[in-house]
Amino acid sequence: MTIKLKTSIYISLLFTALFGVAAAVIIVIYSDFRKEEFKERLKEKAKTTLKLLIEVQSVDYQTLKVIDQNTINHLYNEKTLVFDENYNLIYSSLDDTRINWTRADLDYLKKYKTFFKKDGEYEVYGVYYDSNYKDFFALISANDNYGKRKIAFLNYLMLITYSIVSLLGWILTFYVIKKQISPLDYLYKKISKINGSNLETRLVVRENSKNEIDLLGKEFNFMMGRIEAAYQRQKEFTAHASHELRTPLARVLAQLNNYKVKTDEKTVHFIDNITENINQINDLIHSLLILSKIDIIKKEEKQKVRVDEAIFESIEKVYAQFKDIKVNLDVENSANLDTLLEVSCNPSLLEIAFNNLLRNAYLYSDNQQVNLKVWEQNSHLWVSVSNTGALLSAEEQQKIFQPFVRGANAKGKVGSGLGLRIVQRILNVYDFSIRYTSEDAVNQFLIIF
Numbered sequence: 001m002t003i004k005l006k007t008s009i010y011i012s013l014l015f016t017a018l019f020g021v022a023a024a025v026i027i028v029i030y031s032d033f034r035k036e037e038f039k040e041r042l043k044e045k046a047k048t049t050l051k052l053l054i055e056v057q058s059v060d061y062q063t064l065k066v067i068d069q070n071t072i073n074h075l076y077n078e079k080t081l082v083f084d085e086n087y088n089l090i091y092s093s094l095d096d097t098r099i100n101w102t103r104a105d106l107d108y109l110k111k112y113k114t115f116f117k118k119d120g121e122y123e124v125y126g127v128y129y130d131s132n133y134k135d136f137f138a139l140i141s142a143n144d145n146y147g148k149r150k151i152a153f154l155n156y157l158m159l160i161t162y163s164i165v166s167l168l169g170w171i172l173t174f175y176v177i178k179k180q181i182s183p184l185d186y187l188y189k190k191i192s193k194i195n196g197s198n199l200e201t202r203l204v205v206r207e208n209s210k211n212e213i214d215l216l217g218k219e220f221n222f223m224m225g226r227i228e229a230a231y232q233r234q235k236e237f238t239a240h241a242s243h244e245l246r247t248p249l250a251r252v253l254a255q256l257n258n259y260k261v262k263t264d265e266k267t268v269h270f271i272d273n274i275t276e277n278i279n280q281i282n283d284l285i286h287s288l289l290i291l292s293k294i295d296i297i298k299k300e301e302k303q304k305v306r307v308d309e310a311i312f313e314s315i316e317k318v319y320a321q322f323k324d325i326k327v328n329l330d331v332e333n334s335a336n337l338d339t340l341l342e343v344s345c346n347p348s349l350l351e352i353a354f355n356n357l358l359r360n361a362y363l364y365s366d367n368q369q370v371n372l373k374v375w376e377q378n379s380h381l382w383v384s385v386s387n388t389g390a391l392l393s394a395e396e397q398q399k400i401f402q403p404f405v406r407g408a409n410a411k412g413k414v415g416s417g418l419g420l421r422i423v424q425r426i427l428n429v430y431d432f433s434i435r436y437t438s439e440d441a442v443n444q445f446l447i448i449f
Contacts, residue, residue, distance in 0.1 A: 004184075008177045012170040019165060023158045030154055034147040035123075039116050042125035046138040049080050050129045053091060054136060077122070078142040085135035099124060099141045106137050183213040187220070199228040245285050253278055290352060290422055302344040302430075307381060307449065310347060311372065314354035318362065325362045325370065332375035340381040341374075343449050345430040353426045354385075356419040357445055361387040364443065386444040392436070400436055 079099050082091035087106050100119055108115055109128040116125050122141045129136045187203060194201050202224060205217035256271050256278075263271070308331065315327050331337075343350075361370040365387035373384045392400060396407040401424045404417040427434050427447065437444045 004177055004181045007181075008170075008174045011177070012173045015169045015173065016166045019162060019169070023162050027151075027155060027158060031151055034144070034151055038123060038142075038144045038147055039125055042116075042123070042140050042142060043114075043127065045078065046080070046125060046127045046140045047129075049082065049091075049140070050127075050136055050138050053082060054129070054131055054134070078140065081139045083137040083139075087137070090136075099139050101139055105139070109137050110135075183211075183217075187213070187217060191220075194224075199224065199231055246282065249278055249282055249285075303347060304342055305345055305347045305350055307341050307343060307350070307383065308374065310350045311354055311374070311383070313351050314358055315372075317351075317355055318358045321359070322362055322368075324368050325358075326368055327358070327370050327372060329372045330374070332373070334376040336379070337374075337376050337381075340376055340379075340449065343381070343430070343432075345432075349426045349429070353423045356423050357385045360419050361385050361443070361445075365389050381449040383447040383449070384444050385447075386442050388442055391438045391441065391443060397436055397438070401434075 078093065080091070080093040081089060081099055081101070083106060084090050087103060099122075101124075105115070105126060109126045113128045114126060116123070118124075119141065122143050124139060124141045126137070126139045129138060190201060190203055202221045203217040205214045205221070209215075253275060256275055259267075259271065311329070315329070318325055318327070358370055358372075362368060366389040369387065371384075371386045373382075373386075375382050390408075392407050396405075399405045400407070401420050403421045406417045423445075424434055433448045435446050437446060
């Protein structure tokens with residue numbers, strides 16, 4: 001899981017949890033408020049009833065019932081009971097609602113003055129009234145339908161709000177995190193494309209920014225500058241050393257060839273062995289020179305090159321080098337093939353790549369035959385160079401494009417182990433690709449333009 005996705009999920013979960021807690025707290029607080037508000041209304045009703053019954057002398061029980069009948073709010077199903085100091089019921093409101101009470105409730109009232117409890121769907125408030133000449137107990141019960149409807153509506157509203165806001169929170173969180181971390185995506189894409197062929201790549205950063213990503217980009221550019229400088233010094237050393245080595249080797253070869261004319265047959269054979277070894281060293285030096293110059297040649301202006309013409313040039317050169325080579329060329333016609341055959345690159349580098357592939361296919365073939373095929377597939381130009389011979393093991397296939405690596409089938413074969421490395425470097429410079437496959441006892445290199 002990416003940091004971007006993980007951060008988005010964590011923040012979204014945290015936001016959802018916090019909003020859920022806030023919604024729950026609001027509901028609980030409002031429920032308590034509803035209870036206290038209803039309790040106060042019951043309290044006022046009880047006090048009003050007691051005052052009318054006790055303090056207003058002109059109001060008798062029957063008159064109070066008439067008042068109660070005409071003022072009762074049927075929404076609450078109110079029921080009022082009044083007891084004297086001997087726990088005798090002296091007044092009951094007209095409705096049919098029943099209040100569940102016990103003597104213990106009245107004892108509790110006498111001791112603690114008030115209580116408030118829940119009885120099923122009803123809530124009961126009790127009060128002990130101590131007058132100058134007589135004590136009374138009042139119990140009033142009601143169902144707060146109106147308040148409960150408000151609570152139900154609040155719950156529904158909170159649920160809808162929680163769902164919508166949580167969804168929006170997740171979407172906005174993912175959008176904001178993606179927006180904020182997008183420079184890291186840019187950084188990743190740039191870094192992933194850096195190789196030995198484009199060490200001059202630098203990140204675009206804001207110079208005066210204190211943003212951590214911009215600071216990281218600046219340090220990365222500084223590091224790449226040092227790496228490029230070190231890499232450039234290494235290439236220059238390789239190029240200069242290779243160039244300087246070729247001159248004395250050429251003099252040694254000339255002297256050996258001159259000496260061959262004046263010596264016996266045994267010495268000539270010895271000189272030929274030395275000459276062969278020197279030629280191998282020359283080939284190695286030449287390969288190192290090519291590797292060191294690939295990036296320099298790459299910076300030159302690219303040209304439009306026809307792949308088929310580069311193949312023909314390479315075939316002519318390998319024919320001149322290996323007289324017994326057999327090259328079978330197969331070009332499949334298609335509507336877009338002529339257009340795809342034209343690519344942008346350096347022609348000399350492309351010829352070197354094909355020369356190495358053809359030379360490699362010939363040297364490791366069991367019948368000196370090389371098969372070349374050109375075709376179109378998925379709007380790309382494909383070229384395969386194949387031969388029949390000993391196949392590479394799975395481990396060797398993993399290392400086939402590494403420098404100075406040679407397979408088990410290279411015993412007794414002339415080579416430095418740099419040919420395929422040069423081919424890969426050349427093709428990668430121009431964003432072409434190459435891969436090796438082995439099927440049906442056939443070694444095949446596939447190039448995709």
